[in-house]
Amino acid sequence: xxxxxxxxxxxxxxxxxxxxxxxxxxxxxxxxxxxxxxxxxxxxxxxxxxxxxxxxxxxxxxxxxxxxxxxxxxxxxxxxxxxxxxxxxxxxxxxxxxxxxxxxxxxxxxxxxxxxxxxxxxxxxxxxxxxxxxxxxxxxxxxxxxxxxxxxxxxxxxxxxxxxxxxxxxxxxxxxxxxxxxxxxxxxxxxxxxxxxxxxxxxxxxxxxxxxxxxxxxxxxxxxxxxxxxxxxxxxxxxxxxxxxxxxxxxxxxxxxxxxxxxxxxxxxxxxxxxxxxxxxxxxxxxxxxxxxxxxxxxxxxxxxxxxxxxxxxxxxxxxxxxxxxxxxxxxxxxxxxxxxxxxxxxxxxxxxxxxxxxxxxxxxxxxxxxxxxxxxxxxxxxxxxxxxxxxxxxxxxxxxxxxxxxxxxxxxxxxxxxxxxxxxxxxxxxxxxxxxxxxxxxxxxxxxxxxxxxxxxxxxxxxxxxxxxxxxxxxxxxxxxxxxxxxxxxxxxxxxxxxxxxxxxxxxxxxxxxxxxxxxxxxxxxxxxxxxxxxx
Amino acid sequence: xxxxxxxxxxxxxxxxxxxxxxxxxxxxxxxxxxxxxxxxxxxxxxxxxxxxxxxxxxxxxxxxxxxxxxxxxxxxxxxxxxxxxxxxxxxxxxxxxxxxxxxxxxxxxxxxxxxxxxxxxxxxxxxxxxxxxxxxxxxxxxxxxxxxxxxxxxxxxxxxxxxxxxxxxxxxxxxxxxxxxxxxxxxxxxxxxxxxxxxxxxxxxxxxxxxxxxxxxxxxxxxxxxxxxxxxxxxxxxxxxxxxxxxxxxxxxxxxxxxxxxxxxxxxxxxxxxxxxxxxxxxxxxxxxxxxxxxxxxxxxxxxxxxxxxxxxxxxxxxxxxxxxxxxxxxxxxxxxxxxxxxxxxxxxxxxxxxxxxxxxxxxxxxxxxxxx
Numbered sequence: 001x002x003x004x005x006x007x008x009x010x011x012x013x014x015x016x017x018x019x020x021x022x023x024x025x026x027x028x029x030x031x032x033x034x035x036x037x038x039x040x041x042x043x044x045x046x047x048x049x050x051x052x053x054x055x056x057x058x059x060x061x062x063x064x065x066x067x068x069x070x071x072x073x074x075x076x077x078x079x080x081x082x083x084x085x086x087x088x089x090x091x092x093x094x095x096x097x098x099x100x101x102x103x104x105x106x107x108x109x110x111x112x113x114x115x116x117x118x119x120x121x122x123x124x125x126x127x128x129x130x131x132x133x134x135x136x137x138x139x140x141x142x143x144x145x146x147x148x149x150x151x152x153x154x155x156x157x158x159x160x161x162x163x164x165x166x167x168x169x170x171x172x173x174x175x176x177x178x179x180x181x182x183x184x185x186x187x188x189x190x191x192x193x194x195x196x197x198x199x200x201x202x203x204x205x206x207x208x209x210x211x212x213x214x215x216x217x218x219x220x221x222x223x224x225x226x227x228x229x230x231x232x233x234x235x236x237x238x239x240x241x242x243x244x245x246x247x248x249x250x251x252x253x254x255x256x257x258x259x260x261x262x263x264x265x266x267x268x269x270x271x272x273x274x275x276x277x278x279x280x281x282x283x284x285x286x287x288x289x290x291x292x293x294x295x296x297x298x299x300x301x302x303x304x305x306x307x308x309x310x311x312x313x314x315x316x317x318x319x320x321x322x323x324x325x326x327x328x329x330x331x332x333x334x335x336x337x338x339x340x341x342x343x344x345x346x347x348x349x350x351x352x353x354x355x356x357x358x359x360x361x362x363x364x365x366x367x368x369x370x371x372x373x374x375x376x377x378x379x380x381x382x383x384x385x386x387x388x389x390x391x392x393x394x395x396x397x398x399x400x401x402x403x404x405x406x407x408x409x410x411x412x413x414x415x416x417x418x419x420x421x422x423x424x425x426x427x428x429x430x431x432x433x434x435x436x437x438x439x440x441x442x443x444x445x446x447x448x449x450x451x452x453x454x455x456x457x458x459x460x461x462x463x464x465x466x467x468x469x470x471x472x473x474x475x476x477x478x479x480x481x482x483x484x485x486x487x488x489x490x491x492x493x494x495x496x497x498x499x500x501x502x503x504x505x506x507x508x509x510x511x512x513x514x515x516x517x518x519x520x521x522x523x524x525x526x527x528x529x530x531x532x533x534x535x536x537x
Numbered sequence: 538x539x540x541x542x543x544x545x546x547x548x549x550x551x552x553x554x555x556x557x558x559x560x561x562x563x564x565x566x567x568x569x570x571x572x573x574x575x576x577x578x579x580x581x582x583x584x585x586x587x588x589x590x591x592x593x594x595x596x597x598x599x600x601x602x603x604x605x606x607x608x609x610x611x612x613x614x615x616x617x618x619x620x621x622x623x624x625x626x627x628x629x630x631x632x633x634x635x636x637x638x639x640x641x642x643x644x645x646x647x648x649x650x651x652x653x654x655x656x657x658x659x660x661x662x663x664x665x666x667x668x669x670x671x672x673x674x675x676x677x678x679x680x681x682x683x684x685x686x687x688x689x690x691x692x693x694x695x696x697x698x699x700x701x702x703x704x705x706x707x708x709x710x711x712x713x714x715x716x717x718x719x720x721x722x723x724x725x726x727x728x729x730x731x732x733x734x735x736x737x738x739x740x741x742x743x744x745x746x747x748x749x750x751x752x753x754x755x756x757x758x759x760x761x762x763x764x765x766x767x768x769x770x771x772x773x774x775x776x777x778x779x780x781x782x783x784x785x786x787x788x789x790x791x792x793x794x795x796x797x798x799x800x801x802x803x804x805x806x807x808x809x810x811x812x813x814x815x816x817x818x819x820x821x822x823x824x825x826x827x828x829x830x831x832x833x834x835x836x837x838x839x840x841x842x843x844x845x846x847x848x849x850x851x852x853x854x855x856x857x858x859x860x861x862x863x864x865x866x867x868x869x870x871x872x873x874x875x876x877x878x879x880x881x882x883x884x885x886x887x888x889x890x891x892x893x894x895x896x897x898x899x900x901x902x903x904x905x906x907x908x909x910x
């Protein structure tokens with residue numbers, strides 16, 4: 001417990017507090033009056049209002065589009081399901097710089113909607129909402145679908161047998177069981193869309209601004225740290241509230257439900273209705289998720305003889321001192337280190353949270369660990385800069401800062417994946433081993449570890465994929481010139497010229513493939529995990 | 538509740554060992570390569586052999602040019618890239634009490650006053666300061682900064698679009714509000730994008746404190762499109778760039794740089810004989826980038842040598858093709874591609890950094906409510 005708390009305090013709480021304090025303190029006195037001044041500005045109120053309503057609308061739309069998907073993934077058996085489940089998760093871990101470009105191909109000029117019906121949605125709020133669906137589809141499918149696949153279908157069948165209509169049976173039996181999972185998924189989607197940054201910046205055009213975008217502008221462009229600090233506090237409060245509700249639904253979900261092996265509940269679709277549903281879901285995925293990704297691939301191949309990929313290995317051009325392809329190696333190294341850190345911190349935290357004597361305080365820590373997901377990367381990055389500048393913590397120009405920042409984002413995924421599995425380990429097994437004379441270490445090694453091994457690997461895979469695509473925190477940290485993939489893509493896109501653009505597309509494709517491979521490996525692991533309780537991711 | 542799964546213990550232990558070993562190896566490798574990066578950062582005392590340059594993400598150079606400096610001076614140069622230009626300046630100001638390096642490069646004339654007013658730099662007159670072309674000099678009383686490069690922000694046009702329609706491309710700010718060019722221009726948000734801001738400042742320089750708002754009203758009525766960043770404007774909306782062609786961009790006029798046309802040639806394979814895009818020459822605003830010795834630099838001696846190097850003929854002639862900017866040193870040669878495909882504007886708009894500092898925030902605010910709302 002001590003290590004995760006220390007990690008969290010030093011690399012998150014302290015830097016964020018330092019930068020917020022810098023904004024709110026002048027000449028040694030706190031100026032809390034600033035809070036009301038800032039909140040009274042009509043512009044800021046507009047931002048708050050837009051942030052909230054677009055997050056609500058995005059969440060509703062995501063649920064609407066992704067719930068049928070969750071059902072299909074849970075209950076139907078069809079060819080290519082594993083691959084597809086990995087594919088729908090790819091957007092979730094891709095950096096927004098890449099996706100924004102791709103998404104315009106769907107909604108922008110000359111995009112699919114434009115060709116078919118002459119409809120253009122870029123720079124409208126619809127572009128933002130649909131992109132949010134694109135990013136968060138997997139959250140719903142994995143969270144809700146994961147549980148749905150383990151609900152015993154016989155319960156619903158029993159209700160039908162007793163005379164309930166199909167809808168009544170679903171409403172009275174399945175929905176209540178599913179409710180907490182839907183709520184948890186909805187809250188996660190709400191959290192991610194409430195704090196949305198890249199999507200709003202790229203697709204929304206300059207007229208739309210969320211709280212996170214505004215914090216970025218105030219810190220990075222306008223350099224008004226006191227306004228940024230107030231907004232950070234507001235976002236903090238909002239995210240804290242969301243997480244508190246989330247923690248509450250998660251606890252409710254962990255109350256006993258009769259779960260069965262996921263493999264036994266899925267079967268081939270039967271009847272025209274079910275085939276139509278499957279087809280509809282697949283079509284949605286194809287248009288909304290696969291098409292934007294395919295556009296990236298197509299543009300990366302748009303040179304004779306894989307020209308853009310070959311250009312990646314040359315170090316001419318000066319934008320980087322090394323061939324751009326080296327970014328792949330950098331990314332993999334950083335992601336490995338971040339994964340190791342996230343596993344140690346997240347694993348220890350999850351273990352501590354599982355202990356039966358874990359009190360309120362410790363459970364609160366569970367929600368606290370999720371906070372980095374909801375705090376602006378620019379706040380953390382600037383915070384690092386002024387907080388970690390004295391020995392022994394002068395890490396500002398050290399390479400380790402990048403994986404540490406990435407690990408902050410990875411830890412919540414590790415905790416959420418490990419926790420349910422660890423909680424499911426029967427405590428009596430541990431006691432039995434201890435009675436038989438095993439040391440605590442040996443108990444852990446021979447009782448806990450074998451049971452959580454797969455969950456551990458899945459957690460590692462997710463942390464790895466998330467670190468790989470992490471852009472925000474990485475770009476806000478000063479570093480010697482060894483760019484990660486997303487950073488290299490952003491830099492290439494920031495330059496005129498065909499080769500730069502083509503290389504950006506090629507690197508994005510590589511990033512996508514690496515993420516997809518990592519996620520596909522996870523799918524393989526999931527299959528072998530008999531009790532499929534791997535949290536919501 | 539879920540049941541426990543009796544996995545084969547022997548197999549488990551073996552694979553765990555493998556995983557741990559792999560992780561350990563990975564970490565060891567990382568530590569090894571990491572220590573060579575970071576180990577030299579700590580010995581920054583006076584007389585140190587390491588000098589650190591803090592810059593923005595667009596800073597680029599040729600390896601052998603820097604190596605040459607290292608060999609001649611005996612210093613080892615460490616380069617830190619700290620986000621885009623605005624972020625890098627803000628971060629440098631935040632850390633000025635305990636800076637991350639000795640020299641900062643990349644503050645431009647739109648942000649210069651913010652840096653100077655916050656005491657970011659200490660005075661140092663570069664060895665060859667008198668060789669800086671007169672138009673670029675700044676802070677000549679105190680010498681806190683040294684001009685290093687310049688670039689012009691100008692409207693670029695898609696040559697094919699205008700020749701197909703037998704329409705003359707616009708050449709001036711006045712042209713852009715003419716009906717012939719209705720709905721053709723895309724620009725960037727002045728509050729988030731540096732070329733966007735440069736274009737706004739250009740109009741403010743051209744039409745004055747009172748006139749620029751009227752100009753933008755006309756521009757808005759003539760269908761100017763505003764997007765958030767240069768990437769979207771140039772790679773998505775502009776019909777003349779390689780990216781924009783793929784994205785089926787439909788705006789033949791974009792606010793970009795005078796160096797964008799040469800980049801379209803240099804980064805094309807095979808290289809075309811002429812650039813596909815051109816520059817509307819009387820729409821340019823001049824951006825100048827400066828370097829300076831940081832106030833609490835740990836290695837001021839090395840820092841001074843580094844500032845001298847940035848203004849040296851060797852580095853000045855290396856810059857254009859690496860950063861797509863113009864040298865500011867008298868007699869520095871510009872590569873042929875550069876002059877051939879992208880002539881420098883003869884009479885760009887300029888504004889005094891102090892004036893920019895006074896008005897910047899107000900202008901951006903009124904621009905935002907005028908154009909975006």
